[in-house]
Amino acid sequence: MESYPALLLENASERILVVADLHIGWEVSLAQKGIHVPSQTPKLLEKMIQLIKTTAPTSIIFLGDIKHAVEKIELEEWKDVPEFFEKISEVVQDIQVVLGNHDGNLDALTTPNVKIHSSSGVKLWNKVALLHGHAWPKIDLLDCDTMVMAHLHPVVTFTDELGFRMIRPAWVRTKVGGHKLAKALLKHMKIKPDGRIQESVKKRFGIDLTDQQCIVIPSFNDNLGGRSVNRRDSRGKMSTMIGPILRSSAVNFEFAELYLLDGTYLGTVKHLRSLS
Ligand SMILES: [Mn+2]
Structure with missing residues (x-):
């Protein structure tokens, strides 16, 4: 299939x-x-x-x-x-x-x-946050179990000893730290937390902050270019740092898991970097 x-x-x-x-x-x-x-x-x-x-x-x-x-x-x-x-x-x-x-x-x-x-996302069944990923999420998505994003068009690059290169779409699965994301989001909203972030968000918005599983979905249109998640650009920077969530320190992309479209597990970004 x-x-x-x-x-x-x-x-x-x-x-x-x-x-x-x-x-x-x-x-x-x-x-x-x-x-x-x-x-x-x-x-x-x-x-x-x-x-x-x-x-x-x-x-x-x-x-x-x-x-x-x-x-x-x-x-x-x-x-x-x-x-x-x-x-x-x-x-x-x-x-x-x-x-x-x-x-x-x-x-x-x-x-x-x-x-x-709106681009700030939507909450499904009180546990799944769905957003494109180029804009800040609304704060009430921060108590979800799972966040699903797009925007990156993630691909994985394999280069062999002869320099032949293969690029394939890839699913990305990683974690978003709730505390760090909330801290960055509050700063963006120009809100000074009164006391600890966790309590502050609970008191002000009624949200129980939690760490989330984060899934980045590959592009449906396979004629598009994508961001190679295991490859650095010519300046040595990771090309995956786009959008406020991935740019915030809340996501550790090094330990993100990569999968082919059919679900085959490849390894972590850190592990696959040597193959790019
Ligand atoms: Mn796009």
């Missing part, structure tokens, strides 16, 4: 499919550089429909970057994005979007059944 960069979250009554980073209309950015590729949206739609057939979800949550143009709407997106939502709506009625950094003016392109959440 084909492996998809998708999560299926289940409870007794719901099956929620979570996918991210479709970047519909990315071909248009190539056309601006003189490279003309036919619209790839029909293939993306076909892949999505197949996934829906396989998993029979009750809802779909898109974790941001539905479209590619950041602020404006490209001519092609006026056609491709609404058509995409129309076709998906024929098979699943409950569709939700958590906004990503590429989703400016997205509401003009969605069908009326699509519910749009």
